Amino acid sequence: MIKKIAVLTSGGDSPGMNAAIRSIVQTSCNKKIKILGVLDGYLGLCKNKMIKLNKNIVSNIINRGGTFLGTARYLNFLKKNERKIAIQNMKNRKIDALIVIGGNGTYAGANKLNKMNFPCIGIPGTIDNDVSGTDFTIGYHTALETVVQAIDRLRDTSCSHKRISIVEIMGRYCGDLTIFSAIAGGCEYVITPEMKYDKNKLIKKIKQDIKTGKKNAVIAITEKICDVKKLAKSIEFHTKRETRATILGHIQRGGAPVAFDRILASRMGFYSIELLLQKKFGKCIGIQDNKIIHHNINYSIKFMKKKFQKKLIEIVNNLN
Ligand code: F6P
Numbered sequence: 001m002i003k004k005i006a007v008l009t010s011g012g013d014s015p016g017m018n019a020a021i022r023s024i025v026q027t028s029c030n031k032k033i034k035i036l037g038v039l040d041g042y043l044g045l046c047k048n049k050m051i052k053l054n055k056n057i058v059s060n061i062i063n064r065g066g067t068f069l070g071t072a073r074y075l076n077f078l079k080k081n082e083r084k085i086a087i088q089n090m091k092n093r094k095i096d097a098l099i100v101i102g103g104n105g106t107y108a109g110a111n112k113l114n115k116m117n118f119p120c121i122g123i124p125g126t127i128d129n130d131v132s133g134t135d136f137t138i139g140y141h142t143a144l145e146t147v148v149q150a151i152d153r154l155r156d157t158s159c160s161h162k163r164i165s166i167v168e169i170m171g172r173y174c175g176d177l178t179i180f181s182a183i184a185g186g187c188e189y190v191i192t193p194e195m196k197y198d199k200n201k202l203i204k205k206i207k208q209d210i211k212t213g214k215k216n217a218v219i220a221i222t223e224k225i226c227d228v229k230k231l232a233k234s235i236e237f238h239t240k241r242e243t244r245a246t247i248l249g250h251i252q253r254g255g256a257p258v259a260f261d262r263i264l265a266s267r268m269g270f271y272s273i274e275l276l277l278q279k280k281f282g283k284c285i286g287i288q289d290n291k292i293i294h295h296n297i298n299y300s301i302k303f304m305k306k307k308f309q310k311k312l313i314e315i316v317n318n319l320n
Contacts (some may be wrong), residue, residue, distance in 0.1 A: 002096045002276050004034040006050060009067040010041030010074070010102040010109065013253060014125045014139025016261035018061040020101050023269025025058045031273060036095065041072035041102070041253055042109050043074040047088040050093065062262055065142070065255045071102075077109050080116075087118050088299050097281065101125040103137070104304050107284060111297045119281035121272045122297050125265075127253055131302040133295040134286030138268065141260040143170070143252045144181055150248055151185030151218055158216040158244075164206065166219045166245040168228045170252050173305075175222050177252075179312050182220035183319065190316050191221040194308040198230065203238045210239060223247075267292050307317055 007024050007068025009017045020035065028035045039049040061068055076082050090098065097119040100110045103126035110120035124131040127143035147169055158165040167187075171177040182190040189205065191197050206217065221228060227244040236243040257265070268285045271292045275283055283294040 006036040006095045007099045009071045010106040015065040015142035015257035016138035016265040019262045019265035020269045023266040025053045027273040033174040037069045039074045042077040043072040048089040050194035105173040114282040122284035129176040133300045133308045138265045142258045146179035148184045152190035162215045164243040168247040178222040187220040187221040
């Protein structure tokens with residue numbers, strides 16, 4: 001019988017995490033389950049930093065970016081001793097289960113707790129859209145809008161100055177945010193971790209396009225592939241076209257969640273309580289074909305690298 005649960009957000013924040021917390025709190029209150037919020041993710045779990053949650057506390061957060069519980073990247077949680085402390089803290093407070101909202105690192109922590117017989121449920125919250133077992137993660141669509149708006153602005157100025165603009169986009173090792181914002185923003189060139197990056201080929205293509213009359217262009221590239229400032233210098237040197245690089249950075253993580261993320265978060269939050277009531281522990285929630293579903297959390301860990309739709313590369317190449 002589940003009487004008391006806790007919720008935490010961990011890893012990089014994402015717009016819509018608050019909406020998920022709100023949904024979890026409201027659903028558990030309606031089901032007469034007591035709920036605590038853990039501050040600052042797994043760090044707060046080990047430090048025993050928890051607050052009581054109720055409907056009033058979460059009544060004005062659905063539209064707010066970030067996570068009002070706070071978050072952290074707490075690598076010490078990989079140590080079994082730390083997890084033992086976390087479990088003891090939860091047991092002392094008579095917590096029956098834990099819901100975690102975050103990305104792959106967060107899931108790895110939950111999976112380990114689960115293996116130590118503490119019931120956990122995972123909800124995917126990250127702008128990277130890199131969690132397997134779900135078509136979309138909470139926050140991804142908001143970040144996509146933010147990136148497309150940034151690309152639109154860069155296109156305006158690159159068009160006026162007849163320049164090449166490079167825009168570096170987050171995503172860690174997943175190209176979803178880059179490729180979809182490139183399609184929506186009409187980027188002339190796209191480079192993601194799933195594609196082969198060949199600087200010389202890129203420069204050759206830009207030179208060809210300039211020859212056929214191209215005056216300006218936007219290049220979308222995922223972070224961690226190369227030094228975009230150096231790439232800009234190299235393109236400028238070889239093409240004789242002014243080139244500027246913009247790193248969008250943490251701008252992509254903030255902002256009010258778009259409606260899609262609020263709805264996704266609300267659906268997933270509700271579903272997490274349903275799973276707990278059915279005693280389905282060790283699960284992670286996803287959306288597939290617009291249905292909220294779940295998998296075993298170790299399924300998601302096992303296939304950590306999400307499948308990339310190869311067809312997208314063909315589409316993006318065809319659009320230029
Ligand atoms: O996982 C979300 C993310 O924003 C990634 O896209 C990025 O690589 C990373 O977090 C940045 O982490 P931090 O905020 O710790 O610098």
